Amino acid sequence: GQGIGNAVGMALAERLLNQRYGNDIVGHYTYCLAGDGCLMEGLSQEAISLVGHLKLGRLIVLFDDNQISIDGPTSLAVTDDQLERFRASNWHTAAVDGHDPEAIALAIENARGVTDRPSLIACRTVIGYGAPKKAGTAATHGSPLGPEEIAGAREKLGWSHAPFEVPKPILATWRAAGARNRSAYESWTDAAAKLDAASRARLVDPIDGKIAEDISRAIAGLKTDFAAEGAKLATRQSSQKVLEKLMPVIPGLIGGSADLTGSVGTHTKLHTIVKPGDFAGNYIHYGVREHAMGAAMNGLALHGGIVPYGGTFLVFSDYCRPSIRLSALMGQRVVYVMTHDSIGLGEDGPTHQPVEQLAALRAIPDLYVMRPADSVECAECWEIALLADDTPTILALTRQGLPLLRTTPTDQNLSAKGAYVLLEPEGGRDVTLLATGSEVSLAVDAAKKLQGEGIKAAIVSMPCWELFEAQDENYRNSVLGTVPRVGVEAAVEFGWQKWLGSEGAFVGMRGFGASAPAEALYKHFGITPEAVAAAARDLIVKK
The missing domain is CATH 3.40.50.920 (Rossmann fold)
Known part of the structure; x- marks a missing residue:
């Protein structure tokens, strides 16, 4: 299920950057291959609902509808009509023979013509196609076919070539596809060459050397301001003040929240909302979909050109933990703003009070779990998170006000x-x-x-x-x-x-x-x- 969630983020990144760079620079489609198991995961429902709401018409999902899972036929556990399920979330849908390349190509062409809805193409296939005894069974799901079944499949498919040999006609067809699209590639490179060097670089990495310097300069100024004001602030409030300073500095910084915007301080007066069909904004309402938020932020980061951050309560990190883990595994700069970080949140009680979450998050390799003590540390932690280009960060922030402890500003980032x-x-x-x-x-x-x-x-x-x-x-x-x-x-x-x-x-x-x-x-x-x-x-x- 993570793949379809990532695809949502990638498709969203394409539209956000298209709005900023134009069709000549950013105007591609996002394709996702999904299986029966992917669509059983709860994350898939969060993802398809979100992307359908946003009307991301350049996302095309090819569903390998082989109706087999590890335990056996999918009918053991699910009888959903997937086409109706996707239609209910504002998707364009089609069903084709997954072994008919011409039918698949036509379905893709039709999907590309639908601009106001994402598309699902259900490709009915036979798992292990051609194997004499194992085709269409769970025996092909996670195990090698074995010599006899391979020999039978070769005979059935008329495939006489040696292992790992790419026949010359297939190689020629593949290379012809590249040549066929050479003019489109050259048009794109010509358009990209007209961009200034910084704009080109930020298509891939939105925090270059200059922006990194600007971030550090902004953080230093914030630390001085916090020290001068000496205010008692919840670190969620401190974080919001940091974001107000950073938004003009980082054009590629895209925020959001899982239906807790007012509580987690992820929205500022400098934000505008991303809406269905309108991607000029820089703030995403993910709804009560913490898992999809995490998966989509991974997709935004993987696409390039964007630094995503999203907010929810720390206790709800459990709902998006698999995505947090993958942020770390893939080395992606994703910032998770997790507030209400202890019993200090008060009357909401033990269902909302995290006690084991910090330990659980610290157990994930290659993840920064940051819990700042005051406004100055909060600013320093944001600087660290943004400059860590291959490490995700958890910012564990308070609901209750905290006294300022770092009353004398320093140029050095002590939290680093x-x-x-x-x-x-x-x-x-x-x-x-x-x-x-x-x-x-x-x-x-x-x-x-x-x-x-x-x-x-x-x-x-x-x-x-x-x-x-x-x-x-x-x-x-x-x-x-x-x-x-x-x-x-x-x-x-x-x-x-x-x-x-x-x-x-x-x-x-x-x-x-x-x-x-x-x-x-x-x-x-x-x-x-x-x-x-x-x-x-x-x-x-x-x-």
């Missing part, structure tokens, strides 16, 4: 090393308090309490574990120190022992949340400055 010493006590450390996001300010308050007792506590902010792990051992040791450590995060403990060691202590969640105001919940679950200070005292005594 994943963790850094926010406060180093004079005269050496007695204990080190490690925290992320909203709990960094709790650690700061705990350190003040301990200071009054003559206990010297260092504060380490850890906005991104993955970046910190990538630093050299000397830097990591200088940050972590050699004294006992306390970790603080309003989430489950899983993974923290890497930083705390076997003798460390953790203050966080031990189970699911509850419905109450945020302040009451932090007290109820024992995530308070007093609890952090008590854990530090206990470690020092044990030492």
Whole structure:
């Protein structure tokens, strides 16, 4: 199902860039090959509904309708009329013999003539066509045919050529297709040559050297502004302010949300909405389709020319986790804005309060999971995410307001090393308090309490574990120190022992949340400055 979701993003990217560059530069079709299993996945319904709504007429899906799945005939589990299903979502549909190339070519030609709807061409095929005994059975789905069946298929198909030999007539036909389209290719290259160098480059990578410099300059200015204002902001609000500064800097930045625009802060006054048949905008309403949003953003990124970001609540990362995983596996710059990142969201209760999601996301290789502690860190995390051209990013942001901790602006992006010493006590450390996001300010308050007792506590902010792990051992040791450590995060403990060691202590969640105001919940679950200070005292005594 991921492929059809990616195809939606690719087709959407084509229309967005066509609006910006014109037909001579961007005017291609997107073709997707899908099987029975692809259309059974729930993601497929999200995808076909979204693309039908947007009227993306240049998407053509070729459905290999062989009616076989791994367990056997698809009738074991599904009896949907796929053509009616797609028509219900505003698709043009056709059904052809999947072994008749002329019929397929005619269906494609007709589909290309439908400009206001995507097209599905159901190609009725026989899996393992030509195999004497296994054709049309599940035995051909995931296993080799074997010598006897291959020999029988060769005889049935009249194929006498050696393995891996491409017959000369077929090779000639293939090369003729390339020659036939040479004039179209040359017309395109002539049009592309008339673009300035930057516009040509940004068709592929929307963040070139100049835009990267502009991003860093904008972030530096934001950090200065945040420090000067000293406002207490939820990091979802900080993120929105960052986007307001970045939108004019990055023409290829395309935002969106899964029906939570007002809650996640992904829309600014500089955005206009992408509408059915109208692709001049730069903000996509994905609807309550988190999985399709993730898959489509992968397609937008893979197409080139666009940096996609999309927002939902952190707890709903579970709904789009397979797409997040593929963002990482494919090395795509996709930014997931995940807000309401802890019990701090309050009264919505345990169904909406993420406790295990941070640990689960950190388990995905090649994914940056960033949880900024204040507005300045939020700006730094956005800079890192946008300049990481082959790594996706999760921005885990708060609903509740957080005090500004970084009151003195610095040119250096401290978050880029994943963790850094926010406060180093004079005269050496007695204990080190490690925290992320909203709990960094709790650690700061705990350190003040301990200071009054003559206990010297260092504060380490850890906005991104993955970046910190990538630093050299000397830097990591200088940050972590050699004294006992306390970790603080309003989430489950899983993974923290890497930083705390076997003798460390953790203050966080031990189970699911509850419905109450945020302040009451932090007290109820024992995530308070007093609890952090008590854990530090206990470690020092044990030492």
